[in-house]
């Protein structure tokens with residue numbers, strides 16, 4: 001990949017233009033009075049001028065073709081060479097630009113000393129130091145060159161006047177239901193996005209990863225200046241396909257090398273990408289994420305996957321179940337809002353039928369929530385059958401939850417239309433060794449230590465049994481309790497029921513569901 005050189009070529013025309021007389025004037029450090037003064041996009045439209053490419057950073061707007069640097073619509077005094085250096089560094093934000101590239105492009109056809117670059121760089125830094133937020137924009141990289149390190153927004157077609165601005169983030173899916181019980185998670189993930197450029201939400205299927213990712217991105221959009229895009233990987237099968245889908249979401253032309261074009265686009269535009277449903281391609285996505293993040297300093301990734309990517313710099317949030325009363329715990333009407341699983345279940349029942357739960361219904365609802373491990377998707381399935389079966393019957397039949405939780409939304413993803421389909425998808429992604437161990441662990445019933453699980457499964461798996469065990473943990477098939485001295489593990493009730501049912505009727509692979 002050679003994004004750096006391509007970027008350099010892109011700024012060449014404006015440099016070449018400086019060989020004219022105006023260049024001499026600008027080189028003195030004074031702004032050229034000959035150049036048309038364009039205040040901002042709105043003004044340029046008013047006089048019928050076409051919008052032109054510009055970059056925004058730290059409250060400044062740089063238009064390389066117009067050769068202007070603006071602050072609040074006012075032109076900043078900057079010499080031609082300093083402007084050239086700035087244009088080059090900004091167009092390559094996040095990459096190191098070498099002394100030789102700077103000299104070649106800013107002083108074309110002239111042999112100059114490295115000292116000239118240093119002098120101009122000092123002038124440029126002095127200009128930028130007028131504003132706190134811009135003062136540390138350029139890092140010196142010893143023996144290599146310089147790097148522009150602030151977030152940059154690239155507007156290849158200029159800036160549309162604010163009066164005609166369109167909705168800021170139209171690309172995020174709309175959440176049709178009220179979100180229950182995730183305020184803390186959303187806040188934690190939002191904060192994590194401030195600190196880290198790669199944040200992954202993990203957890204079992206149906207726990208709400210996608211929902212929380214979208215809700216977080218919506219919140220984050222309130223303060224984020226860049227582009228936000230949602231990219232669904234559920235039908236993608238490899239890394240090349242993943243890069244292609246991202247390019248399509250960003251409308252990046254892909255006639256050339258997809259990854260190269262993508263890096264070029266993401267290198268200048270501040271972007272948050274939500275990469276949704278990565279569990280079936282974690283390795284290629286990990287490789288792709290590392291490549292993109294190392295090339296594009298303005299990029300942030302919010303990933304959802306059953307399993308973490310285990311990529312450099314990844315910050316992981318493991319999404320817990322919604323909350324429900326413990327076995328035997330009393331619940332009254334006033335407590336409903338305290339338990340998010342109960343609230344969600346009642347919400348969903350009410351969406352299809354008139355439903356006012358009375359006090360004696362609450363223990364049944366609590367039991368349903370408990371048996372379904374507080375997993376929103378499973379709760380939605382159960383709620384959809386209340387009108388027909390009633391709470392008592394549902395609670396009683398949940399030991400065979402896969403036979404009754406069969407009525408998902410018609411418009412849901414195929415793997416979200418029945419509970420069995422949701423599990424088929426996840427189970428189908430496991431290796432045969434992992435599938436065998438899961439079935440074995442299902443026979444345990446309650447909690448167990450890692451040692452017990454590994455010892456009792458020895459001989460059933462070809463790989464080291466402990467690797468298989470921890471791989472199941474990584475893939476969110478095991479819940480872990482750390483209250484006691486040694487961590488205790490267990491299968492979620494629904495996972496246990498599924499694994500037990502596999503013994504009776506072997507499932508087909510979930511891939512492609």
Ligand SMILES: Nc1ncnc2c1ncn2[C@@H]1O[C@H](COP(=O)(O)OP(=O)(O)O)[C@@H](O)[C@H]1O
Nearest residue numbers: 178179180182205206207208209210211376377
């Ligand atoms: N906190 C929540 N409040 C309300 N509904 C939720 C919540 N979390 C998930 N859901 C619903 O549960 C279903 C599964 O959620 P989803 O985000 O697709 O799970 P995952 O991405 O983990 O498989 C969706 O229909 C979603 O609307």
Ligand SMILES: [Mg+2]
Nearest residue numbers: 209210277304
């Ligand atoms: Mg999802």
